[in-house]
Amino acid sequence: MSTEIVLQLENVSKTFRIGFFRKKVEAVRQVSFEIQRGEIFGLVGPNGAGKSTSIKMITGLLQPDSGEVRVFGESVANVALRKRIGYLPENPVLYEHLKAPELLDFYGGLVGLSKKVRRKRAQELLELVGLGDALDRPIGKFSKGMKQRAGIAQALINDPELVILDEPQSGLDPIGRREIRDLVVELRRQGKTILFCSHILPDVEDICDRVALIHQGTVVEVGFLHELIGTDVLRYEIFARGWSDELSTALGDAIEEIVAVGEVRRLTLRGDVDLDDALATITRLGARVESLQPHRENLEDIFVRDTKAAPVKKQPVSVAQ
Amino acid sequence: MIALVPQIGALVKNTLLETLRNKILYALFSFAVMAIGATSAFGALSLHQEERVFNNLVLFANVVFLAALAIYQGVGAIHGDISSRTIFTVLSKPVRRGTYIFGKYLGSFVTVALALVILLAFKVGVTLFLDYTVTPQLFAAYYGVLLQLAIVVALAIFFSTFCTQLLSALFTFSIFLVGSLTPQLAEASVAFAKTGNPVRYAIDVVLFVVPDLEKLNLSFELTHRLDVPVSYLLTATGYSAVYVAILLIGAYVVFRKRDFY
Numbered sequence: 051m052s053t054e055i056v057l058q059l060e061n062v063s064k065t066f067r068i069g070f071f072r073k074k075v076e077a078v079r080q081v082s083f084e085i086q087r088g089e090i091f092g093l094v095g096p097n098g099a100g101k102s103t104s105i106k107m108i109t110g111l112l113q114p115d116s117g118e119v120r121v122f123g124e125s126v127a128n129v130a131l132r133k134r135i136g137y138l139p140e141n142p143v144l145y146e147h148l149k150a151p152e153l154l155d156f157y158g159g160l161v162g163l164s165k166k167v168r169r170k171r172a173q174e175l176l177e178l179v180g181l182g183d184a185l186d187r188p189i190g191k192f193s194k195g196m197k198q199r200a201g202i203a204q205a206l207i208n209d210p211e212l213v214i215l216d217e218p219q220s221g222l223d224p225i226g227r228r229e230i231r232d233l234v235v236e237l238r239r240q241g242k243t244i245l246f247c248s249h250i251l252p253d254v255e256d257i258c259d260r261v262a263l264i265h266q267g268t269v270v271e272v273g274f275l276h277e278l279i280g281t282d283v284l285r286y287e288i289f290a291r292g293w294s295d296e297l298s299t300a301l302g303d304a305i306e307e308i309v310a311v312g313e314v315r316r317l318t319l320r321g322d323v324d325l326d327d328a329l330a331t332i333t334r335l336g337a338r339v340e341s342l343q344p345h346r347e348n349l350e351d352i353f354v355r356d357t358k359a360a361p362v363k364k365q366p367v368s369v370a371q
Numbered sequence: 372m373i374a375l376v377p378q379i380g381a382l383v384k385n386t387l388l389e390t391l392r393n394k395i396l397y398a399l400f401s402f403a404v405m406a407i408g409a410t411s412a413f414g415a416l417s418l419h420q421e422e423r424v425f426n427n428l429v430l431f432a433n434v435v436f437l438a439a440l441a442i443y444q445g446v447g448a449i450h451g452d453i454s455s456r457t458i459f460t461v462l463s464k465p466v467r468r469g470t471y472i473f474g475k476y477l478g479s480f481v482t483v484a485l486a487l488v489i490l491l492a493f494k495v496g497v498t499l500f501l502d503y504t505v506t507p508q509l510f511a512a513y514y515g516v517l518l519q520l521a522i523v524v525a526l527a528i529f530f531s532t533f534c535t536q537l538l539s540a541l542f543t544f545s546i547f548l549v550g551s552l553t554p555q556l557a558e559a560s561v562a563f564a565k566t567g568n569p570v571r572y573a574i575d576v577v578l579f580v581v582p583d584l585e586k587l588n589l590s591f592e593l594t595h596r597l598d599v600p601v602s603y604l605l606t607a608t609g610y611s612a613v614y615v616a617i618l619l620i621g622a623y624v625v626f627r628k629r630d631f632y
Contacts (some may be wrong), residue, residue: 066632094627103632109463111631132465139459145394159381160464162374188392204460 054087055123055211056243057108062117064103077103079267080117085212085245087261090238092258092275093247094349096357098166100267101247103139105216109137110247120214133161136210140217140247141199146190150181150200153189154207161208164192166208175203180229194221214245215236219253255279255349265357279347283321287343290332297335304328314340321345345349379464379474384449386478387485396440403436403490407497422503423594429497430590433490434516438547441520442484445527446539448475449626454536458631466628472528476619479524511599512589518611519587523547525618526582532625549577550584579604583615 064078078100085091093101106112107119110126114209121332122134144153151172154303158168178184179199184192189200196219205213215234219227231253234244238257248254254261254277263271271278293315298308307318313339321344332339390396408429417424432492450474452458491513497504526546530539549556556574563571587607592599 100589106459106632111459112463113630115627129465129467130462137463139456139463142460143456144460145389145457148385152388154490156381156385157460157464159377159384160461162465164377201460208464211626266570310406312483 051298055084056121056244057085057091058081058085058118058120059104059108059292060118060120062104062107062114062119064100064107064112064114074350078107078114081269082117082268083262085273086242087211087243087257088238088241090234090244090246090257092254093245093264094249094251094261094353095264097282098125099264099357100215103267104333105137105214105245105247107136108214114301134211136205136208136213138201138205138215140287141220142197142202142204143307144189144200147188149186150176150186151185153200154203157207163208165359171207171209172203173204178206179203180220192197195223195226196342198222198230200224204229204235209298210242211273212243213247213358214247215358216247217249217252218246219248251349251353260351261358263353270356272351275349278352279349281346283344284351285345286319286323286325286328287341287345288317288319288332289341290317290337290339291300292337294335294337295335297332300335301328333367375470377572378470379477382471382474383478383481386475387482390444390482399436399440400489403433403486404493406432406436407493408436411497411501421501425498425501425587426509427468427590427594430516430593433487433494433513434519437483437487437490437516437520438485438544439525441479441523442527442540442543442547443484444479445476445524445585446531446536447508447545448479449528449531450536450539462631468629469623472532472619472622472626475530476525477613479528480521482559483520483524484517487513487520488523488580498519505592506596508589508593508596508599512593514604515589515607518583518607521611522550522582522587522618524616525615526620529618529625530623532622532629546581547584550582551588552582552587553581555579587611601628 062078062080062081063076066075066077068075081100081104083091093104095101103112107114108121108126110129110132121131124131145258147154148156151169153169154172154175155165158171163171176185179202181196181199181203185194188195192200194365198218201216205215218230218234218264222230227250234246235257238244246254246258260274261272261278262269289311291314293308298305299318301317304319304323305317306320309316319325329339329342389534410432411425413424413428439508449458452461452475464469465474491510493504495509498509523543527539527543530542534542556578560571560574563569563574589599591597
């Protein structure tokens with residue numbers, strides 16, 4: 051990963067006016083983060099947090115009230131820059147009357163590709179996203195997953211350096227989700243920079259290098275995943291056979307929960323116990339450990355913690371790297 | 372440098388395909404074609420004025436159909452993209468908003484022009500079948516209709532950049548109607564002026580702002596086989612082009628800062 055900044059949002063705010071009385075709603079407040087070339091950057095947050103608003107300001111669909119959005123070092127107001135950006139909107143709606151090759155031909159025309167290049171690129175992309183055998187069907191006849199794939203194909207038609215994916219796995223089955231995740235990793239391998247906005251937190255945790263958590267229009271956390279998550283073990287999950295009441299007494303407070311699963315016991319031990327001592331006690335008193343799983347804090351824990359507890363910050367959030 | 376030609380080409384082709392694959396259009400089109408057939412029967416009912424009645428009625432029926440198509444097409448071109456949110460994937464590409472407006476306008480205009488050419492061809496076919504004469508005035512009259520449609524589509528595009536779909540259609544239709552009644556409005560203005568009624572000022576403003584579509588209506592020349600000078604057609608073309616340009620610039624000014632969420 052290079053240190054070149056591909057995308058930078060600096061104190062960006064956006065207010066909408068809604069309803070008959072044009073009531074002001076702050077969708078995004080003083081949001082700042084930056085993405086470096088070659089990284090997969092996760093943007094997470096609950097519904098209505100301001101993720102899609104932020105993304106739309108990057109793609110030029112919304113204009114910020116204040117602050118600055120820079121892509122490749124230039125203001126996003128420069129329309130020509132979008133030739134280097136690919137964007138998949140949330141729940142993409144595509145032209146339903148077009149067939150998949152026609153759709154990509156259309157978007158290829160919009161990015162200024164010649165007819166020959168468009169045709170070649172469309173063929174490659176439809177194979178890549180698994181739509182190679184659905185060439186003669188209009189998009190309107192596609193399943194939701196197929197539409198999502200077609201949406202991804204249109205986002206990649208210009209071979210973009212920065213790919214922005216807003217909920218790319220929405221509505222997909224587990225296999226489809228896995229394929230999208232693999233595709234994102236493959237795109238990064240090709241040297242692309244990816245802004246990955248998703249609710250599927252295990253996938254974000256699995257593939258993203260850095261993450262920003264947005265809540266109520268404000269960035270509440272941003273950083274490398276290992277920094278955010280930490281390495282402390284929260285609890286251990288143990289499956290043991292030959293359990294006795296004597297063991298429960300011996301381990302005492304160390305046990306958070308114990309559940310009988312047939313002849314086996316599933317017990318949850320506190321993360322701060324001396325694991326060696328606990329295992330020695332279990333063995334000494336005649337039980338046998340069949341599996342041991344340490345549980346560390348994950349992105350979901352951070353997400354729940356920050357979105358439940360975080361107060362609405364009135365000041366700009368400093369997210370300098 | 373953004374390649375404008377492929378962009379505009381893509382927008383035009385897509386708009387055209389969207390219309391050609393819309394089944395509602397075919398139902399409307401069949402109705403328009405049937406109207407031409409029915410009109411020939413009306414001509415037969417008149418006394419020794421068959422050809423004149425036929426020419427007049429067919430032109431009128433075609434103008435009504437084509438104006439309705441132009442409003443439907445012009446209003447739906449941008450509204451359709453906004454309401455379906457396909458505009459997200461279009462404007463996030465390196466497409467300037469002005470290019471988008473122009474591409475959508477051109478696509479809609481080409482669609483309407485194609486419908487006009489088909490109706491004209493059908494009209495010529497029926498004319499020959501009935502042993503009537505195909506005159507140069509017929510083509511001049513349809514050219515006038517084409518210019519009217521160019522303005523109507525631009526009006527629909529202009530209103531659709533800031534009004535709802537229904538209001539855009541309503542405003543466009545109203546202006547089409549008022550623009551087709553300019554001689555009557557001018558007479559009303561004169562009449563009001565004689566009585567000192569200040570309404571005349573309002574009418575004068577309307578006459579100044581609203582496009583004079585009646586000037587592009589050559590049905591009288593068609594019916595009475597009057598020559599239409601080329602200079603007149605050139606002036607009419609220039610007038611329409613200027614009006615369309617003003618409307619599209621206005622649409623761009625409204626649209627360029629618009630948010631899509």
